[in-house]
Amino acid sequence: MIKTVNNTESAPLLTVNNLTKRFAVKGGTLTAVNKMSFVIYKGETLGLVGESGCGKSTTGRAVLRMYDGGQSGQIIYNGTDLMKLSQKEMKKYRKEMQLIFQDPYASLDGRMTVGSIIAEPLNIHKLGTQQERMARVEELLNLVGLDSEHKNRFPHEFSGGQRQRICIARALAIRPKFVVCDEPISSLDVSIQAQVVNLLKELQSKMELTYLFIAHDLSMIKYISDRIMVMYLGSMAELASSDELNKDPLHPYTQALLAAVPIPDPRHVKSREQSLEGEIPSPINPPSGCVFHTRCKKAYAECKQTAPEWKEAKPGHFVACHLYN
Amino acid sequence: MLKNNTFPVDAFDLATDNFSAADEIKRPSISYISDAWRRLKLNKLAMTGLVVIILLVIFVVFGPLATPHNYAYQDFSVMNQGPSANHWFGTDEMGRDLFARACQGGRVSLFIGLAAACIDLIAGVLIGGIAGYVGGQLDNLLMRFAEALYSIPYMLMVVLMAIIFGSGIFSLVLAITITGWVPMARLVRGQVLSLRELEYVQASRSMGAEDSWIFIKHIVPNAMGPIIVSATLTIPRAIFSEATLSFLGLGIQPPNPSWGQMASDAIEQMIVGNLNVILVPSILICLSMFSFNVLGDGLRDAFDPKMRK
Amino acid sequence: MEPLVQIKNLHISFNTYAGEVKAVRGVSFDIYKGEMLGVVGESGCGKSVTSNAIMRILPTPPAEYKQGEIIMDGKNLLGLSESHMQRIRGKDIGMIFQDSMASLNPTMNVGSQIAEVIRRHQKVSSDKAKRQAIEMLHLVGLSNPEKRYHQYPHEFSGGMRQRAMIAIALALNPKLLIADEPTTALDVTIQDQILKVMKTLIEKSDASVMLITHDLGVVAETCRRVVVMYAGQIIEQGAADHIFYNAKHPYTKGLLLSVPSMKMDKTKALEPIVGSPPDLFSPPAGCPFYARCKYAMKICKDSCPVMEAIPENDGQAHEASCWLNSLNYREALGERAVTL
Numbered sequence: 001m002i003k004t005v006n007n008t009e010s011a012p013l014l015t016v017n018n019l020t021k022r023f024a025v026k027g028g029t030l031t032a033v034n035k036m037s038f039v040i041y042k043g044e045t046l047g048l049v050g051e052s053g054c055g056k057s058t059t060g061r062a063v064l065r066m067y068d069g070g071q072s073g074q075i076i077y078n079g080t081d082l083m084k085l086s087q088k089e090m091k092k093y094r095k096e097m098q099l100i101f102q103d104p105y106a107s108l109d110g111r112m113t114v115g116s117i118i119a120e121p122l123n124i125h126k127l128g129t130q131q132e133r134m135a136r137v138e139e140l141l142n143l144v145g146l147d148s149e150h151k152n153r154f155p156h157e158f159s160g161g162q163r164q165r166i167c168i169a170r171a172l173a174i175r176p177k178f179v180v181c182d183e184p185i186s187s188l189d190v191s192i193q194a195q196v197v198n199l200l201k202e203l204q205s206k207m208e209l210t211y212l213f214i215a216h217d218l219s220m221i222k223y224i225s226d227r228i229m230v231m232y233l234g235s236m237a238e239l240a241s242s243d244e245l246n247k248d249p250l251h252p253y254t255q256a257l258l259a260a261v262p263i264p265d266p267r268h269v270k271s272r273e274q275s276l277e278g279e280i281p282s283p284i285n286p287p288s289g290c291v292f293h294t295r296c297k298k299a300y301a302e303c304k305q306t307a308p309e310w311k312e313a314k315p316g317h318f319v320a321c322h323l324y325n
Numbered sequence: 326m327l328k329n330n331t332f333p334v335d336a337f338d339l340a341t342d343n344f345s346a347a348d349e350i351k352r353p354s355i356s357y358i359s360d361a362w363r364r365l366k367l368n369k370l371a372m373t374g375l376v377v378i379i380l381l382v383i384f385v386v387f388g389p390l391a392t393p394h395n396y397a398y399q400d401f402s403v404m405n406q407g408p409s410a411n412h413w414f415g416t417d418e419m420g421r422d423l424f425a426r427a428c429q430g431g432r433v434s435l436f437i438g439l440a441a442a443c444i445d446l447i448a449g450v451l452i453g454g455i456a457g458y459v460g461g462q463l464d465n466l467l468m469r470f471a472e473a474l475y476s477i478p479y480m481l482m483v484v485l486m487a488i489i490f491g492s493g494i495f496s497l498v499l500a501i502t503i504t505g506w507v508p509m510a511r512l513v514r515g516q517v518l519s520l521r522e523l524e525y526v527q528a529s530r531s532m533g534a535e536d537s538w539i540f541i542k543h544i545v546p547n548a549m550g551p552i553i554v555s556a557t558l559t560i561p562r563a564i565f566s567e568a569t570l571s572f573l574g575l576g577i578q579p580p581n582p583s584w585g586q587m588a589s590d591a592i593e594q595m596i597v598g599n600l601n602v603i604l605v606p607s608i609l610i611c612l613s614m615f616s617f618n619v620l621g622d623g624l625r626d627a628f629d630p631k632m633r634k
Numbered sequence: 635m636e637p638l639v640q641i642k643n644l645h646i647s648f649n650t651y652a653g654e655v656k657a658v659r660g661v662s663f664d665i666y667k668g669e670m671l672g673v674v675g676e677s678g679c680g681k682s683v684t685s686n687a688i689m690r691i692l693p694t695p696p697a698e699y700k701q702g703e704i705i706m707d708g709k710n711l712l713g714l715s716e717s718h719m720q721r722i723r724g725k726d727i728g729m730i731f732q733d734s735m736a737s738l739n740p741t742m743n744v745g746s747q748i749a750e751v752i753r754r755h756q757k758v759s760s761d762k763a764k765r766q767a768i769e770m771l772h773l774v775g776l777s778n779p780e781k782r783y784h785q786y787p788h789e790f791s792g793g794m795r796q797r798a799m800i801a802i803a804l805a806l807n808p809k810l811l812i813a814d815e816p817t818t819a820l821d822v823t824i825q826d827q828i829l830k831v832m833k834t835l836i837e838k839s840d841a842s843v844m845l846i847t848h849d850l851g852v853v854a855e856t857c858r859r860v861v862v863m864y865a866g867q868i869i870e871q872g873a874a875d876h877i878f879y880n881a882k883h884p885y886t887k888g889l890l891l892s893v894p895s896m897k898m899d900k901t902k903a904l905e906p907i908v909g910s911p912p913d914l915f916s917p918p919a920g921c922p923f924y925a926r927c928k929y930a931m932k933i934c935k936d937s938c939p940v941m942e943a944i945p946e947n948d949g950q951a952h953e954a955s956c957w958l959n960s961l962n963y964r965e966a967l968g969e970r971a972v973t974l
Binding site: 051052145159160161162189190191192193194195197198216217218219220222223256257260261262263264265266267268270275276277279280 | 677849854
């Protein structure tokens with residue numbers, strides 16, 4: 001299926017079918033990701049939103065085959081099913097698929113200089129001569145708005161926003177095609193988040209990248225995403241273009257998420273009718289039927305019995321909720 | 326600063342090029358090692374230990390060149406003498422120059438200490454590192470083997486080595502290190518287990534790095550701190566072990582000196598009244614152990630990121 | 635209105651390997667009785683150092699109080715003995731931290747941690763303290779408080795732990811509550827709940843709150859007055875309406891433009907502020923915002939602007955430190971003067 005992205009025809013880059021990831025934990029099996037199916041088109045940014053424990057980070061890593069085992073389903077990338085490859089065969093694909101982590105403090109090795117950190121992917125895959133690698137490192141530093149001089153410094157000398165920019169430079173070193181951004185702005189100050197989001201957008205058009213952008217906050221994600229997918233406790237709740245999701249959220253969870261975001265406007269009065277009560281249930285023992293029914297203000301008898309189907313309620317707007325069946 | 330609250334003519338003109346400093350970092354750059362060294366220097370006790378160690382090394386290496394006497398030469402005409410211009414540390418009950426014996430004995434003792442630390446380091450890092458990194462059955466196997474070895478009584482091991490390899494430096498070092506590497510291996514394994522899960526290791530893996538790359542580039546440099554500390558503290562333990570064994574007659578055999586061996590001989594002389602003979606090796610053993618211990622403690626504080634000031 | 639706490643010209647530095655880092659440089663503001671004051675700024679601007687200074691929990695060394703006073707109840711908190719401060723902490727001033735997991739003792743059950751605070755300051759029996767603790771757990775909205783009393787921190791979710799922290803902080807009805815980024819680490823729906831709990835409890839008890847955050851949405855929702863900090867200094871302060879609708883400092887303005895609002899449409903891009911805050915190891919001589927300011931002028935590089943009062947229709951105080959607000963500038967440029 002061809003989709004229009006940024007007014008150009010675009011083919012799917014990644015097709016995920018029934019992706020499931022289970023962890024064996026004390027007390028049973030944790031199904032972190034439960035039969036997720038979605039498509040990411042070339043050149044687009046698909047946002048993936050959900051709260052802690054919903055499985056969004058696990059989804060991102062599972063798509064990149066970061067786990068050994070416990071995973072089933074299909075991940076079709078450019079015609080190849082990545083699930084059928086061994087870790088050794090995956091190494092070739094790792095050049096095209098990169099991951100940016102949430103914590104810019106923990107994802108950089110404090111013992112290495114920034115220059116060696118950014119050069120690491122080049123060194124691992126043995127690309128270019130030593131001189132070419134150095135030149136590329138300086139080019140990347142400038143690309144993310146930092147100075148070439150910084151390559152001799154150590155991570156602890158930089159601020160959070162700067163470290164995240166270093167992580168981005170590292171991820172782009174080997175010219176990937178697909179980047180999973182796992183909550184890259186969550187641990188940054190709100191004022192710096194805009195910097196990083198704008199940088200990612202700029203780089204996307206410059207380098208023709210496709211993003212899976214994972215976040216727990218709906219306010220920032222709409223600035224970078226073309227389409228947004230909402231997850232709750234391992235299952236998909238809603239999927240629509242970001243404009244459509246903001247204008248007309250269908251799933252009660254999406255509505256609650258949107259309503260909960262604090263607005264930087266003192267005169268704005270928050271409506272309390274959509275706020276969520278209670279805690280997120282444990283993913284080891286998820287509720288029966290629709291996993292959201294325990295916190296849903298619109299739940300009725302059916303919701304406890306059966307899980308809702310994934311339906312296209314409006315063109316291009318999918319939702320899993322009995323209200324729309 | 327404004328002078329007399331008057332504004333210069335171009336005060337309110339727009340600044341050009343102010344953004345060049347937007348991401349500037351002014352503080353000097355410092356690597357982890359340099360920072361650790363700086364912190365070590367602030368620790369007076371540790372630095373004293375370091376200086377004493379350096380002096381001891383100079384003493385045992387260059388001492389024999391400074392004195393005209395030979396450590397084995399017996400001269401019964403000068404038995405049990407106190408320090409003099411001729412014999413700087415005095416002589417022992419067989420008329421041997423104590424200074425020369427102290428130097429030679431020092432070479433043996435320090436060598437044993439260093440050798441034990443090196444072997445501990447290599448065996449510990451390899452076995453503990455691999456066990457921790459690979460995990461699973463291999464980890465199980467290696468650690469159970471280590472524990473089994475460690476549970477063999479120490480004295481039994483010493484005697485066994487002496488029987489198989491004869492007495493002498495080689496069998497002594499072997500006896501001390503054959504089970505001595507186990508605590509180091511446990512330490513390294515623990516370090517590796519915790520480092521393995523860190524995000525920068527996962528980042529490396531997501532880039533396609535292989536296990537060997539991750540181990541050498543990320544795990545080992547980050548685990549070095551506690552490993553170096555442990556290795557430094559192995560030295561005084563080994564020196565003391567050697568001293569004890571030689572004292573008991575199981576270590577270096579006479580006439581070859583080691584500090585422990587000298588102390589053993591000297592016990593009999595204390596009754597005769599020559600304190601020199603016991604004081605020289607005892608003081609040297611104490612000095613070396615004390616300095617390595619304070620240096621090791623200082624290194625532990627210097628490498629600990631939580632104690633950063 | 636009487637100020638509960640007055641901070642006067644506070645200067646705090648840290649002695650590091652590289653030299654002196656001037657973390658707080660001449661901070662002065664008041665906290666009034668019964669008000670919710672927001673302190674906004676990026677990481678490293680000095681807001682946490684200031685709040686820790688009020689509680690006197692900065693480790694000295696490496697921190698050093700170089701100058702200034704913090705007056706509460708007629709006494710300078712910086713001059714009091716440690717034992718006197720211990721009587722004040724928990725009883726007169728309560729604090730909530732960002733990382734609830736690290737701030738709670740993992741080896742004690744949650745209820746005992748509340749009871750401990752109560753018993754340290756009041757001579758009550760352990761039974762009475764336990765009952766008070768259970769009452770607090772109920773007040774912060776935890777279901778089944780008797781059961782929760784005996785549970786351990788690791789059995790609580792993030793939101794629940796934060797509620798427990800609020801219970802500990804408010805157990806003795808303190809006059810001042812310092813909340814240092816209390817909801818930053820929480821999911822947005824849980825954040826919503828926690829803020830609601832805090833607001834309800836504060837209204838009941840008439841305590842003052844100093845809410846430290848970098849999230850402007852949280853500030854807009856909860857605070858009446860706002861203090862904006864940058865690079866160890868206060869660059870603007872005033873009523874929330876003033877700050878959000880009539881910001882007079884380019885940094886405040888820049889912050890507002892870089893933060894998404896649900897009302898703004900997607901096509902209008904966010905305008906981030908370029909660069910990062912200056913390294914306080916050698917703070918700039920002039921305005922600290924110079925290197926990132928769209929409106930920077932030559933004078934801004936060498937001279938630090940002074941705090942100027944901004945006239946407002948509602949009569950409430952509003953001040954900002956920027957050369958654009960100075961009379962000299964307005965006179966010199968007349969028609970061409972920039973109005974933020």
